Structure formats: C-alpha cells, structure tokens
Amino acid sequence: MLAEPQPLSIGVVRESAPGERRVALVPKLVERLVKRGLRVVVEPGAGAGALLADEAFEEAGAELGNAWGADIVLKVSPPDKFEITKLHFDTVLIGLLKPLSDVDGIAALERSRVTAFAMEAIPRITRAQAMDALSSQSSVAGYRAVLLAAERLTRFFPMLTTAAGTVPPAKVLVLGAGVAELQALATAKRLGARTTGYDVRPEVAEQVRSVGAHWLDLGIEAVGEGGYARELTEEERAEQQRRLTAAITKFDVVITTALVPGRRAPTLVTAEAVRGMPAGGVIVDLAGESGGNCELTEPGAEIVAHEVTICSPLNLAGEMPGHASELYARNVTELIELLVDGAGRLSLDFTDPIVSGACVAGRARKDS
Template identity: 55%
Template sequence: MAVEVLVLREAAAGEKRVAATPETVKKLLAAGARVQVEPGAGLAAGITDQAYLDAGAQAAGAAARAAAELVLCVQPPPAEAIAGLRQGATLVGVLQPQADEARAAALQARGIRAFPLERLPRTTRAQAMDVLSSQAGMAGYKAVLIAAQLAPRFFPMLTTAAGTIRPSKVLIVGAGVAGLQAIATARRLGAQVEGFDVRPETREQIESLGGKFLDLGVSAAGEGGYARQLTDEERAEQQRRLADHLKGIDVVVCTAAVPGRPAPKIVTAAMVAGMKPGSVIVDLAAETGGNCEATRPGETVEQGGVTVAGPLNLASMGAVHASEMYARNVYNFVALFLKDGALAFDWNDELLAKTAWPAAPEVAAAEAG
C-alpha cells in the first residue's frame, strides 16, 4: 500500500506559505506516496486546489489527519491539531518543539516522530534541504524593501533638474544568508551599501556583492572558521566605533540571528539616539528579540525621529517563491526515508538522526551505550 501523505493548511496567523507545491506533489507520487492536500492550503501562495488535483493529489477529507502516516507543514500545528493526528505518525516542518510545552507534550502523547527542520545539520549534503537558508533569503530581500518604503529618501543617486540626489547609505548588520541577500537587494536599488559581521572571513562575500566591508578594527576571528568571544574591552571599543559610524548611516538592516537562542543585541538605545532624524532601522531578528534594543517585535515605532521596524515572518510576505523553495527543501528531506511507497528510517544517516525529535529509540540507545 502507498504511504498516506497529508499537506496541512497552515493555522498560524498571517502564515501564507505551504509545505508542498504541485511540483513536489508529483515527486512524492513518483516515490510511491498517496498525497492528500487540505482544501485552501496553497491559495495564499498562489496555488489553487485544482492545481493540486491536476498534479495527482486528492482533496483531504475530515478523516485525513487521523489516517496520514506522513504529515507536512510549515509552522507547527497547534497542540489540539496534533492530538488529532494518527498515533505514531511522522511530522515534518519547522516545529520548534522546545518552544512550547503543550506542543511538545502533544507530540509525545501521540508518539509522533517529529523532524523539526530547524535542527537539520548545516552540512554540504544538507544544503538542498536547508529551510533556514532558503527562507532567510526571502526575509533579507523583503527587509530591504520595507526599509526602502519607510525611508524618507531615494535609495539611488539621481541627477535631476532640481539638483543631484545623493544615494542612501545602507548598513547591513550580519552577513549570513539573509544579510547577503539584503546587501544584494540594496545594491540593486542603487544605495551605497556596507556590510558588518564579527567574522572577518565574510569580507570577501560582502565585497563580491558590491558592498563595502565595515571594519571596526576589532577581529573576532577564532579557530576553525568560528568567531571567538570578544573581551569586554574589545566589545566596548567595537560598540564605540559602531556608534560613531551609525551617525552617518541612513538605513540599517539587522539580520544577525542564532538558531534556538535570543538574537544578539548589537544596536543599543544610545546608538539609536545618536542617529540622524529620518533614519530607518529594520530588525529582521525581531522574532527572537531583535538586534536593536529599541525593537518591538511586530511593531514599527519612532524614537527621536528614527523609525525602528520589527517585522515578523518576513518569508511569508513572499509566499509564492518562499513556498517553492520550502517545498523543495521538504521533499529533498523526505526523500531520505520515503522510498518505494514505504517509510524506512536509516538512523546511521546523520541528517535523520540529528534532526529527529525526540531522539529515535535507536539513536538514544546508541548514545546511551
């Protein structure tokens, strides 16, 4: 018999993405699955129910959740929805079980084999499954567009009959996937762009996108390509130089985030107070507390003439392409254990073993031994 796969309609407020597209539905069918999609699951991402049917999926009925062996989602279902899933089902998505006790308890009560994709090892082999990277790219892009909308100035240099307009000076804090996409987007809009990261090895990446690496004279270079912790004196000097530099910046986009941990505070309230009136800060790290002390998650506030925006779930704002990337990531991960119409978990595969939550019995036994 074919494996029963269910694609959920997202329940989180404002979530527009979907965990499967007609493209990935066809691939799941080719792997021997029977795919059901909840009505309306893809509408906000530009995918009609008919498009799923044309790809070979079936419309999920009321009993689908209780029957599905493999359930695909973007954000975690609420605890009451988890309670309605099949006992021992497999759930794949960005689940963050440790962030909600009720959710974790519901998963364990139903014996759900969960694969929170945010736990996926960041290896070369895992790149095609890396939902954090694919969704961060969209978030970085949207963050710059929000900044451009909020800024009371042009981004590019313009020569007009009324005189020359100087380009905006934009600083991107953090040179991960989101930061690099933000740099590229701000450059396309014609701004003068700088990138700042505590890892000096990011200089080449920033410069390759047309940005200028902001060197504050303090290096956090450590062993093995990882940043070392700065001393109190080094951090104070870095903060002083950054505060001075921000006085001449028009737009700051903060992107520094650490999965599973609060975002590091980089832009202090004093720095915000020292910026020019009309300046804009967009804090992409707002969901985990923000890189800026003035950030209020989900709000746009003004402090001393400086606009500080803390948008949430930016990837969902680009739901069409974000869903396409996310769905491919999910399929590539599922393909590790969905073969010939059956679910078969190879716990010697670190991508499965290290992503599973809680640790599968086989893995837990190996670790205990």
C-alpha cells in the same frame, strides 16, 4: 486473497498561524512525489494563501481530503495544541517546529508519540544543502527586508540626477553576513543604495564584498593562534560596541538579523545609535522573535523612536508566499525522499546524521 498494501501517504495541511500564507508543498513537487508511487492528500484550501488553487494540486496528482490522517504530515509553522490532537499515533510530522524555543510544543508531540522532524534542525552538512530550509527562507526574508526599508525610508534609495539637483544614494548597513544578510546587501545594491556589511567574523569580509558592498572595519581584530578567531575581552567588546554605535549613526537604513538559537538575540543597535541616526531613517530588525537586535525594538510591531522607524516583522518569508513556498517545498521534498526507500516505504535510518539530527521527537529516535 490478501489486499494490496496502500501507498505511503503525504498530507499537506492548511496553516492556521496568524499571517502564515505559505504552504508546505506546491503542485510541481506533488508531481515528483506521485511519480515515486506516493499518495498526496491536500487539505482543501491549503494553498490558498500562496494563491495555489485546489484544482492545481488535483491536476498534479494529489487528492483533496483529510491530510491530518496521512502517514507523513507536512507543515510550515508548528502545530498548535488542537492540531497536535489531529495527528495519529506514529505519524511522521515535518515542519519548522522551533525545537529550541517551543519546548512545550515538542514535549506535546513526544507525548502524542509522533515522530517529528524539524527542518531547522537539519545539520549544516554538504549532503543536506538541498534540505536547508533556514537558508531558503532567510533568503526570502533578506530580500523582503530591503523592500520594507525602501518603502518606509523618506528618501530615495538610488542616486538621482535631476534638473533640480543631484540626490545622493541612501546608505544601507547590514549587520551580519549570513544568507539573509547577503541577500539584503545584494537587493539594496540593485536598488541603487550604497551598501555596507559588518560581521564579528572578519573572515567573511570577502563574502560581503562579493555582492558589491563595502566592509565596515571597526579596527578590532579577533584573530588568534593558527588564524582562528579568539574570544574578545570585556574591554574589546565594549570598544567594539562603542565603535559600532558611532558607525550606525552615519547610515539611513540598518538591517539586522543576528539570532542565537535558544537564547535572546544580542543587542547590536543601542538606543544611543538610534538617537544618532538621520531623521527619517529605518531599522529593520529580523531578530524580533528572540527579542530583537535593536534596544528599542518591539517584536512584531512598527514604531517610531527619535524620528527613526523601527520595524520588527516576525514572518517576512510568509509575506512572499509564492516563492517562499516553492523553496520550502523543495527542501521538504528532499527530506521526504531521504526518509522513503526505493519501494515507497517509510525507512527511518537513525544512523544517518541528517535523520538523527532533524528528529526532535519520536520513540524511534529514543530507541535507536
């Protein structure tokens, strides 16, 4: 008599990267996958950093065991060299794998014949919005960046009227208008600061205003034919930087997150701008992993230069592991459900732009 086929297994491993407290799946999403007939195996202690006990995973239908031996292994941070050796031939790996910066790691996965899907490589299309881990984790980082700035600033964020006089609100400038930046603007506004946003794309001014912030207009237009943005000339770029530097000196807090995938982050905050900021001011530079947007940034460190505190945390989302894990787990679950058919079997359709776009290593991708 033929044995019944085993259900597809999903492995949730414990993160080993320093300071990484997130977990790739949470109990409420375990329940969702188990209802689909999938087997979820959780490495003991995988959720400890996010204060999720092993018992919570078991109550949701998971089992504790060797998660590295599962058919699909879930991670947050990229696996290190030792962890890659734990992955079986033809394992499917899903995680934030840094495909553009961790070239050696992707090559090691390729050599191990692992099929790897990078959450940050999922195409930015409407159908993939629920899988957009970059946006979900950026939202957390933008929120945390403001709290970090408020803690380091030597003044109040909100305006206060007291018997001793009126304290004016802190002035906060956020450079960029992406998910992290808009969340930062909204959070700073809730804390009572006077908020201002800036982006090289003038068409996002309304998004900045939609969260109650002012728009920083440097007076340089980059609109070309048909309303499309045109490339600035060298002279215009120099003038833009000069005007931005002058503007930065008027703010108590500057938050910046500009990243260019696979390249060094652009310098937006010059040493001259730092020198001109008020004493006790704060810069939170979220682009430290790519060198930073501030000329004086030391990635991963907190320094004081010209009486201004410059913070460059490398994993702010990992500092709020509860909600960060929940959001990431939803992104991952949506991808898993795309990769698994109605019968609970792995079905990698590389004609699907989401599947092909997110796959950064694997024989199936090459052979398609």
